[in-house]
Amino acid sequence: xxxxxxxxxxxxxxxxxxxxxxxxxxxxxxxxxxxxxxxxxxxxxxxxxxxxxxxxxxxxxxxxxxxxxxxxxxxxxxxxxxxxxxxxxxxxxxxxxxxxxxxxxxxxxxxxxxxxxxxxxxxxxxxxxxxxxxxxxxxxxxxxxxxxxxxxxxxxxxxxxxxxxxxxxxxxxxxxxxxxxxxxxxxxxxxxxxxxxxxxxxxxxxxxxxxxxxxxxxxxxxxxxx
Amino acid sequence: xxxxxxxxxxxxxxxxxxxxxxxxxxxxxxxxxxxxxxxxxxxxxxxxxxxxxxxxxxxxxxxxxxxxxxxxxxxxxxxxxxxxxxxxxxxxxxxxxxxxxxxxxxxxxxxxxxxxxxxxxxxxxxxxxxxxxxxxxxxxxxxxxxxxxxxxxxxxxxxxxxxxxxxxxxxxxxxxxxxxxxxxxxxxxxxxxxxxxxxxxxxxxxxxxxxxxxxxxxxxxxxxxxxxxxxxxxxxx
Numbered sequence: 339x340x341x342x343x344x345x346x347x348x349x350x351x352x353x354x355x356x357x358x359x360x361x362x363x364x365x366x367x368x369x370x371x372x373x374x375x376x377x378x379x380x381x382x383x384x385x386x387x388x389x390x391x392x393x394x395x396x397x398x399x400x401x402x403x404x405x406x407x408x409x410x411x412x413x414x415x416x417x418x419x420x421x422x423x424x425x426x427x428x429x430x431x432x433x434x435x436x437x438x439x440x441x442x443x444x445x446x447x448x449x450x451x452x453x454x455x456x457x458x459x460x461x462x463x464x465x466x467x468x469x470x471x472x473x474x475x476x477x478x479x480x481x482x483x484x485x486x487x488x489x490x491x492x493x494x495x496x497x498x499x500x501x502x503x504x505x506x507x508x509x510x511x512x513x514x515x516x517x518x519x520x521x522x523x524x525x526x527x528x529x530x531x532x533x534x535x536x537x538x539x540x541x542x543x544x545x546x547x548x549x550x551x552x553x554x555x556x557x558x559x560x561x562x563x564x
Numbered sequence: 565x566x567x568x569x570x571x572x573x574x575x576x577x578x579x580x581x582x583x584x585x586x587x588x589x590x591x592x593x594x595x596x597x598x599x600x601x602x603x604x605x606x607x608x609x610x611x612x613x614x615x616x617x618x619x620x621x622x623x624x625x626x627x628x629x630x631x632x633x634x635x636x637x638x639x640x641x642x643x644x645x646x647x648x649x650x651x652x653x654x655x656x657x658x659x660x661x662x663x664x665x666x667x668x669x670x671x672x673x674x675x676x677x678x679x680x681x682x683x684x685x686x687x688x689x690x691x692x693x694x695x696x697x698x699x700x701x702x703x704x705x706x707x708x709x710x711x712x713x714x715x716x717x718x719x720x721x722x723x724x725x726x727x728x729x730x731x732x733x734x735x736x737x738x739x740x741x742x743x744x745x746x747x748x749x750x751x752x753x754x755x756x757x758x759x760x761x762x763x764x765x766x767x768x769x770x771x772x773x774x775x776x777x778x779x780x781x782x783x784x785x786x787x788x789x790x791x792x793x794x795x796x797x798x799x800x801x
Contacts, residue, residue: 386700412694414715428702
């Protein structure tokens with residue numbers, strides 16, 4: 339679906355990514371884990387095409403339809419419906435499909451009946467679900483998620499996790515950064531460990547958490563699990 | 565009776581007795597300053613939004629220059645417009661000096677930097693908050709900036725209120741390019757200046773009170789619109 343080869347990203351004097359190579363196949367759910375400042379968000383943004391990088395970024399044709407959900411959702415001071423209309427307009431979805439897509443997206447994230455409510459009046463969890471609906475409404479083949487539950491309470495976190503599990507079950511390709519190792523274990527099919535802008539482990543989830551991580555990743559796991 | 569009390573009584577008399585000259589002067593003030601703000605908003609909002617996303621050599625110098633123009637003296641604007649529109653000036657053939665049109669041009673130039681500079685700051689701050697997410701959805705930089713004007717429309721309204729306040733309260737530019745001609749280019753501020761120079765301080769003060777009252781009523785309506793929006797939000801929390 340997407341292949342990054344020898345990708346480096348620099349912000350001024352800071353080398354945020356150092357020659358990272360990673361490929362994500364169709365239908366995979368990849369969790370990016372690692373300490374703060376390890377380069378998880380930078381890698382996500384680089385994969386999403388939001389950063390200038392050195393190296394190669396190759397996409398499968400269907401991966402051109404991609405979206406990203408951020409840790410702190412930004413919703414416009416518009417109604418829920420108009421936030422979705424905006425996403426559909428920017429996503430190039432034909433106007434004739436908007437109503438059907440909006441209804442389906444709101445049903446998917448359980449926000450039916452709130453179409454006319456100001457988006458900024460929603461709770462934090464609801465705003466994140468709206469952001470997910472906004473991303474899902476354009477039917478992305480590839481969805482990036484940057485710590486999507488980091489600022490949510492446990493109940494909202496559970497709702498979002500259930501949504502993401504549903505997307506994965508539908509065959510969507512997902513790449514998510516997270517600090518929550520339990521979440522990575524519950525949701526991901528593969529875990530990538532980053533530190534200092536480089537990948538130190540890239541393993542199937544069971545192997546990663548089953549003692550196969552080794553080296554720095556294993557040390558991180560021990561620290562996190564303690 | 566103190567001068568101030570006499571001023572208040574005169575102001576009330578002028579309003580209650582629907583003084584025709586006063587109403588014409590107030591209407592011209594609102595027309596000139598309102599039109600200037602609308603024209604300046606058309607250019608200033610777009611220019612400010614563009615400046616918030618544009619990156620080019622000299623960008624910082626342009627922003628510095630724009631911010632400096634916030635302190636542009638109205639008499640200097642009046643003088644520049646006068647020189648442009650006077651018979652020997654490059655735009656003298658238009659024949660609009662000492663007309664309300666010339667006053668609109670002068671006030672437009674006066675408030676344009678206010679609208680553009682404040683818009684640049686407003687949109688820039690909002691883009692730091694949500695610009696990446698709009699770009700992620702496929703919006704190009706200028707589209708992101710324009711969407712932020714929609715997002716921050718109540719703050720934009722506040723900018724326009726500030727610009728209107730600057731326009732309607734200035735006297736230097738309209739005096740120079742309008743000439744303070746009775747019934748033609750006389751507005752509230754030039755009337756106040758005239759009455760002050762004639763020594764009729766209570767009347768000058770009364771006109772000032774009327775000016776403040778008129779602007780207060782305009783702001784009241786705009787404020788009610790903003791508050792209505794806020795209540796709508798609060799009601800669904």
